Amino acid sequence: MFSDxxxxxxxxxxxxxxxxxxxxxxxxxxxxxxPSMFPTLNATGDLLFLERFSVRFQKVNVGDIVVACSxxxxxxxxxxxxxxxxxxxxxxxxxxxxxxxxxxxxxxxxHVWLQGDDPYKSRDSRHYGPVxxxxxxxxxxxxxxxxxxxxxx
Amino acid sequence: xxxxxxxxxKRSATAALLSITLTDIVGNIARTHGDSMQPTxxxxxxxxxxxxxxxIVFFEKISAAAxxxxxxxxxVLRSPSDPNQWMIKRLIAMQGDWINVxxxxxxxxxxxxxxxxxxxxxxxxxxxRTFGALPLGLVQGRxxxxxxxxxxxxxxxxxxxxxxxxxxxxV
Numbered sequence: 001m002f003s004d005x006x007x008x009x010x011x012x013x014x015x016x017x018x019x020x021x022x023x024x025x026x027x028x029x030x031x032x033x034x035p036s037m038f039p040t041l042n043a044t045g046d047l048l049f050l051e052r053f054s055v056r057f058q059k060v061n062v063g064d065i066v067v068a069c070s071x072x073x074x075x076x077x078x079x080x081x082x083x084x085x086x087x088x089x090x091x092x093x094x095x096x097x098x099x100x101x102x103x104x105x106x107x108x109x110x111h112v113w114l115q116g117d118d119p120y121k122s123r124d125s126r127h128y129g130p131v132x133x134x135x136x137x138x139x140x141x142x143x144x145x146x147x148x149x150x151x152x153x
Numbered sequence: 154x155x156x157x158x159x160x161x162x163k164r165s166a167t168a169a170l171l172s173i174t175l176t177d178i179v180g181n182i183a184r185t186h187g188d189s190m191q192p193t194x195x196x197x198x199x200x201x202x203x204x205x206x207x208x209i210v211f212f213e214k215i216s217a218a219a220x221x222x223x224x225x226x227x228x229v230l231r232s233p234s235d236p237n238q239w240m241i242k243r244l245i246a247m248q249g250d251w252i253n254v255x256x257x258x259x260x261x262x263x264x265x266x267x268x269x270x271x272x273x274x275x276x277x278x279x280x281x282r283t284f285g286a287l288p289l290g291l292v293q294g295r296x297x298x299x300x301x302x303x304x305x306x307x308x309x310x311x312x313x314x315x316x317x318x319x320x321x322x323x324v
Binding site: 018072 | 178232287292
């Protein structure tokens with residue numbers, strides 16, 4: 001009887017390990033809510049599929065949508081678009097409606113510039129500066145839910 | 154003929170999945186290769202084989218998941234200037250604390266979600282004195298023990314940085 005319980009336990013543990021390895025190293029589903037990426041993503045919530053390989057092998061390009069740990073609170077994940085990578089110089093409008101207050105920012109080594117698609121509603125690199133690349137968690141590839149707005153990014 | 158090979162493949166895959174899961178959730182080992190944490194951790198001399206230089210430490214990730222760090226812990230973190238490089242430093246201050254920047258009269262408050270790390274080695278360490286306060290999301294685990302070389306085996310203690318940090322309610 002104990003060997004049956006032990007075998008069942010091993011099977012469950014095996015399944016847990018498979019799920020964890022997929023979730024942490026291949027890809028994961030993420031439910032993203034918030035207005036900062038409007039109109040690309042819905043403010044009421046989208047189920048997105050992220051993949052981890054691009055981040056692990058540093059194949060994140062300008063224009064990709066990524067999910068990262070927030071530099072202001074490590075327990076919170078943020079979903080923004082990469083507008084610049086290390087070495088780029090980007091012209092930033094600190095306030096979206098003050099066109100003549102643009103300033104140039106040089107992105108330091110190992111950092112990226114994250115910005116939401118809706119500049120009025122997004123709290124992003126314009127507020128907390130360039131984000132270290134090591135905080136990126138995954139690149140958004142697909143929108144799965146709502147089903148009528150299936151999309152590959 | 155095919156069966157033992159299949160069994161071997163299945164067992165190897167299970168072992169690989171198990172070890173990946175354990176090193177992600179429980180803890181992992183890391184080798185030091187710089188002077189920045191002397192005298193707590195030594196970089197080691199070259200031996201005949203050319204490897205196994207440097208102290209090997211065990212760091213645990215269970216407290217990392219909840220970000221339960223304390224001032225004075227030795228932590229493993231990913232470098233902000235190179236995502237493939239990892240650093241071992243001591244956590245000196247957390248968000249909201251006031252810290253005296255070494256080498257100047259400046260006092261600054263650590264912003265929300267960030268922390269200040271320094272190596273025990275003083276000036277030879279590349280740490281928050283160069284990078285500034287780092288996001289806490291870069292910290293991957295807390296070093297608990299030195300496991301190699303055997304004559305330096307032991308716990309790595311939490312040393313509260315006396316005289317460096319003022320907590321927000323003391324200011």
